Amino acid sequence: MCGVVGVFGLEDAQKYAYFGIYALQHRGQESVGLAASTKEGIRAIKKKGLVLEAFSEEELKSLSSRVAIAHVRYSTAGGGIEDAQPIVRKMPFGECAIAHNGNLVNQIELRRRFLQKGIELMHLSDSELLVAGMEEGELEPKELRLNSKDGEELRRVFHALSLAKGAFSAIYLFKDKLIVARDTMGFRPLVMGRLKNGFIVASESCALDILGAEFWREVKPGEVIVIDDYGLRSYFPFRESKRAMCIFELVYFSKPESFVFGGWVYEVRRKLGEVLAMEDDSVGEIVVPVPDSGLVPAIGYSQARGLSLELGLLRNHYVGRSFIEPTQELRDIKVLMKLNANRAVLKGKSVVVIDDSLVRGTTAKKIVQMLRQGGAKEVHLRIASPPVIGPCYFGIDTPSKRELIACQMSIEEIKDFIGADSLRYLSIEGLHSCVESAQEFCDACFSGNYPMSVELPQAL
Ligand code: SF4
Structure with missing residues (x-):
């Protein structure tokens, strides 16, 4: 179980991400990380322990940006701080960071596959595979019409996601955009909100509340959304599958005041x-x-x-x-x-x-x-x-x-x-x-x- 937050289009996005992830502390207490697209490129700071104690004012300032993601972890794969998220990866076509909630059930197969193809893996975490898979190729499903604003980055995300089997509610951070994805079965929740001219994405709606953002809607199972200065573009690149939303989220994990899976947890x-x-x-x-x-x-x-x-x-x-x-x-x-x-x-x-x-x-x-x-x-x-x-x-x-x-x-x-x-x-x-x-x-x-x-x- 982990919590994820993404912020796009707000001055000091990293601070919104920080307070947003604080609201999701119940989803993970082992480590916390923030990544932002700064003037020096994508930078991440990760710490052990709780959100409120994790970052100094200077550290937050050093991540000054209009686009940021954050993650709290409760690990299912990978244990040390080096495997904490967001995971940043520099690739030939650019850099990217990811915050992922879920677990891939074919990670052994993917690890072998990537290593055989010479794609370097530096972490024990399955979340890295969702980024590393971008290096393997691009995918543009025939029946999908890509908006002219979208290109290589999105096609590579589609490819990486097409290899992944299991649960993922993930937020990719690029230089000037977020790409948000939820697996076709919809295991883990993911919601979206609006704040001023910006967008907030979070595991649960309680993170939107703390930021004063207006709940907009849930990311749908199988949906991939690009958020950038042109606005928001939604895609369904994969065949629909049966749903398998985690009922334990409603029993225990999600906060009672959150709206997830189409309803109020409290009810x-x-x-x-x-x-x-x-x-x-x-x-x-x-x-x-x-x-x-x-x-x-x-x-x-x-x-x-x-x-x-x-x-x-x-x-x-x-x-x-x-x-x-x-x-x-x-x-x-x-x-x-x-x-x-x-x-x-x-x-x-x-x-x-x-x-x-x-x-x-x-x-x-x-x-x-x-x-x-x-x-x-x-x-x-x-x-x-x-x-x-x-x-x-x-x-x-x-x-x-x-x-x-x-x-x-x-x-x-x-x-x-x-x-x-x-x-x-x-x-x-x-x-x-x-x-x-x-x-x-x-x-x-x-x-x-x-x-x-x-x-x-x-x-x-
Ligand atoms: S219901 Fe149980 S097995 Fe299924 S995703 Fe939730 S915790 Fe896992």
Whole structure:
């Protein structure tokens, strides 16, 4: 999971990109990068850690430009700061930088192919392949009429994208333009907004809000858009495919106030809680959300059951999200740092605690302990999504089956492991009922039905 932002046509575009990517901090906390088309060419600065602490005023000034992109990373491939994004590449026909959210499932094949053709690769990240592929050739689909303003750069982007299989919501930065692309299945969200005479592109609409930009529309699955001083030109260079928008974005990843995949995340998330309540027959007295991602489904749940919603767990907002940290050790410490039980509401109560998902079970175990220590008489854990039974290959770093608790234990065993009095998940049918056109979503980590075949390293 990553967040991307692109800004075109605004004075100090790099500053807008910086604040835009700050609004997407929840999508990645390992590293942050900014790239801009400056007087000296395309320049990038990448840092480890959080956005607000990453750049000095001087560094931001050094990227002064009318066109810029930014990226926050939570890596699925490639680990060090050198593999952080945006990745800049100098090519015979010019230079380019990319900010990519997603994951290519044929990266081993592409890596081999490019190396055989003498196309140098300098990063472990699959995102580099989306730029390196431009060096291999050009593509102008016969049925497509290119605008006279578009030429080699766009044809090379088409070629690189035609080789890529998997998930990409990507923003290419050139000297005087952005090229924006979303894969034909539409795995990851990407939205566009307008600000003064400029354009903003971002993973989620919450980034437009922070900039005061007006939401315009989503980039459509399979769409490639050129944004330059002539305006905006939209292309659909590839054959349409079935859609596979990531349903986990709605369950957990995207911010509740964002508009993605044709709807408000908040509304879907509240509905998850309502349907969970309708499927449930627990006898709790109060509903307690696990902050922050359990909050919206808990609202839906409490309203549907007529139970009062209480803040039985409070969050320290200066600690990041636990699921997103790369090692188990760090995750455990962070759970304890970030939550505290509220005795004032828990004491002697039978509590229905709502979380968005249950992945490894280690966080849930600590939360149940915390609620009991806080005085809860009974703890009934309710999960506003089905059991996670498979890894994601499309840009989310869910763990391997070995670490997924629902692959290792029955629901009864999980309940005992985490120490809850009862445990219940939302059904897969319930999940589907919360979105319009469920068949247009990927739910592979819950159902095991992957929308495309995946090239696994162990298969080679
Ligand atoms: S496997 Fe799960 S996390 Fe990955 S794209 Fe599909 S729904 Fe999203």
